[in-house]
């Protein structure tokens with residue numbers, strides 16, 4: 033998929049991986065709707081992108097992925113501004129083992145909400161142009177991260193949901209590819225949760241185990257993830273893939289045939 037003039041929507045775009053994904057899409061000629069609950073940082077990023085790529089290449093929209101209404105409004109505004117989307121990245125996510133319902137609402141339900149809205153607007157069976165949805169999982173979506181059991185559950189859910197959507201698309205002919213990217217530890221603010229007992233809750237005592245995992249896996253920089261994200265967006269042979277991104281390299285996950 034060539035990205036020139038394609039329309040992308042990225043959630044959690046204001047910083048971290050979402051900013052990196054948005055930036056590589058802009059660098060490759062796409063127009064990007066930047067959705068985030070953090071209005072201050074999001075508006076600041078929009079100014080930065082305006083200076084780098086031009087004022088008509090990105091759009092910041094305040095949007096909490098916990099709200100179906102706000103996501104629907106963001107899609108409508110994006111369509112009014114840029115046209116129907118071709119690319120959807122459900123990236124927004126948190127760690128909160130204390131308020132675990134919030135983590136489920138954002139990390140899993142927010143991905144479902146965004147995916148279903150993308151299906152509604154991209155589905156070739158209902159007038160859409162097709163396209164690609166890249167959901168953001170985690171290595172914790174492929175194996176347990178002991179200090180964050182609910183986060184682990186949400187990410188396992190994102191992996192399974194995305195693979196099922198890819199299969200449904202293949203069978204039904206939506207013309208949409210669905211893939212999930214599963215990075216290990218990446219240098220972003222979410223890593224701070226490790227040192228915030230209010231985020232790790234009853235599992236705060238597992239901090240040493242997590243530090244050992246970080247030591248074992250290392251910490252990746254955002255651009256190393258972004259370049260692999262771009263592969264999932266542009267390679268039209270990729271549907272139903274889970275791409276693990278580690279410091280030692282990346283690999284497509286092979287799941288057991290049942």
Ligand SMILES: NC(=O)c1ccc[n+]([C@@H]2O[C@H](COP(=O)([O-])OP(=O)(O)OC[C@H]3O[C@@H](n4cnc5c(N)ncnc54)[C@H](O)[C@@H]3O)[C@@H](O)[C@H]2O)c1
Pocket residue numbers: 043044045046047048049050067068069070095096097098123124125126138168169170171214215216217218219220221222223
């Ligand atoms: N950093 C890592 O080690 C790592 C590894 C694997 C996967 N991930 C995943 O990457 C994604 C991005 O996280 P990050 O590492 O960039 O962290 P981050 O905290 O730097 O960025 C998360 C972004 O999501 C936004 N956000 C949070 N809740 C939201 C909501 N309800 N609605 C809209 N936006 C919301 C935040 O404002 C922020 O801009 C998450 O899904 C996370 O689980 C991160």
Ligand SMILES: CCCCC[C@H](O)CC\C=C/C=C/C=C/[C@@H](O)[C@@H](O)CCCC(=O)O
Pocket residue numbers: 127169170171172174175176177180215216217218222223225226242245249276
């Ligand atoms: C407190 C910081 C939380 C960061 C959460 C991010 O999503 C990063 C998660 C990074 C690593 C998770 C590691 C999990 C490791 C083991 O479960 C291992 O079994 C996973 C093996 C996966 C595979 O290769 O199949």
